[in-house]
Amino acid sequence: xxxxxxxxxxxHYGDSAYPAGGFAFSWGVEGLMLDGRLxxxxxxxxxxxxxxxxxxxxxxxxxxxxxxxxxxxxxVRIVDLLAEAMTPLAEMREGxxxxxxxLLGVAARHGGALSSAYRSQSSTDTRLGHLPVxxxxxxxxxxxxxxxxxxxxxxxxxxxxVSAAVRLGVIGHVEAQHSVVRARGVVAGLLSRRADPDAEPxxxxxxxxxxxxxxxxxxxxxxxx
Numbered sequence: 001x002x003x004x005x006x007x008x009x010x011x012h013y014g015d016s017a018y019p020a021g022g023f024a025f026s027w028g029v030e031g032l033m034l035d036g037r038l039x040x041x042x043x044x045x046x047x048x049x050x051x052x053x054x055x056x057x058x059x060x061x062x063x064x065x066x067x068x069x070x071x072x073x074x075x076v077r078i079v080d081l082l083a084e085a086m087t088p089l090a091e092m093r094e095g096x097x098x099x100x101x102x103l104l105g106v107a108a109r110h111g112g113a114l115s116s117a118y119r120s121q122s123s124t125d126t127r128l129g130h131l132p133v134x135x136x137x138x139x140x141x142x143x144x145x146x147x148x149x150x151x152x153x154x155x156x157x158x159x160x161x162v163s164a165a166v167r168l169g170v171i172g173h174v175e176a177q178h179s180v181v182r183a184r185g186v187v188a189g190l191l192s193r194r195a196d197p198d199a200e201p202x203x204x205x206x207x208x209x210x211x212x213x214x215x216x217x218x219x220x221x222x223x224x225x
Contacts, residue, residue: 009142014152016159020103025095026164026223027051027157031211033170034218041175044165047208048158048183055203056157057190059086060132064153065197067136068146073118076133080122083130086201091212095225097126100134107134112141151191158183164223 012018029047032038038047063086067079087093107115114137122128132153139149162176162183171179212225 006144006148009144010148010152013139013142013144014155014159016163019106020099020156024223025099025160025225026168027095027161027225028205028208028212029161029164029170030168030221030223031215031218031225032208033165033168034221035211035214037207037211038165038170041171041179044162044170044179045182048161048179049186050205050208051157051161052154052183052186052190054205055208056154057195058199058202058204060153060157061150061190061195062197062199062201063130063132064136064150065146065195067133068140068149069197070136073114073121076118076137077122077128080128080130080133082201083133084127086203087130089209089213091215091225092209093130096130096132097128098224100131101129103131103134103138104129107138107141110141112138114138114141147191150195151187154187154190158187168222 013020028051029038029044032043032047038044063079063083066082067076070076070079083096084093087096101119104115104119108119115134118137119129135153135156136149139152144152158180162171162179165171165179166173166176215221215225
């Protein structure tokens with residue numbers, strides 16, 4: 001049976017206008033565009049597929065599942081520290097923490113007990129607050145199950161990347177909808193295969209990482225990553 005409350009929650013938290021802190025991050029779209037490696041819809045679609053398959057699926061998804069299943073906030077902290085250790089690029093670590101802390105803040109202000117408690121406990125440790133962990137806690141507070149949370153985590157990445165591409169002029173609004181449709185197929189394919197939360201987190205996006213790492217050296221940029 002169609003679950004109306006769950007569907008409405010997904011629409012709410014998956015809305016690109018939801019204030020989750022991701023507006024300041026392109027996660028490599030800007031860097032690759034400036035390096036001449038991302039130009040138009042075909043390049044964007046390949047980029048989104050790489051981010052989903054070669055980072056989100058092996059890294060963020062695993063960390064999300066571990067944090068979602070954590071029995072207490074101490075266990076959540078261990079996952080958060082793992083996220084910190086497994087993200088070698090300083091710009092990506094900072095971006096993940098900034099976006100995650102923003103999401104925790106919104107969830108806490110809306111009465112999320114887990115988000116509020118973890119935000120308070122982690123406020124003095126600058127290593128904590130990574131986005132996959134924050135997503136797990138805020139989506140648990142929202143009453144979403146694991147499957148819905150996984151889907152939402154992937155979906156917000158897609159909308160963030162495509163939105164950044166539109167703002168940078170890589171594609172137009174109509175092309176963006178075609179990119180979103182193609183990304184839906186990638187997300188559906190990844191989610192059709194169960195992830196192992198006990199697997200070692202991994203990612204392999206060297207060109208994206210290089211483009212992001214060059215950010216502080218650029219004269220002008222719109223996004224933090």
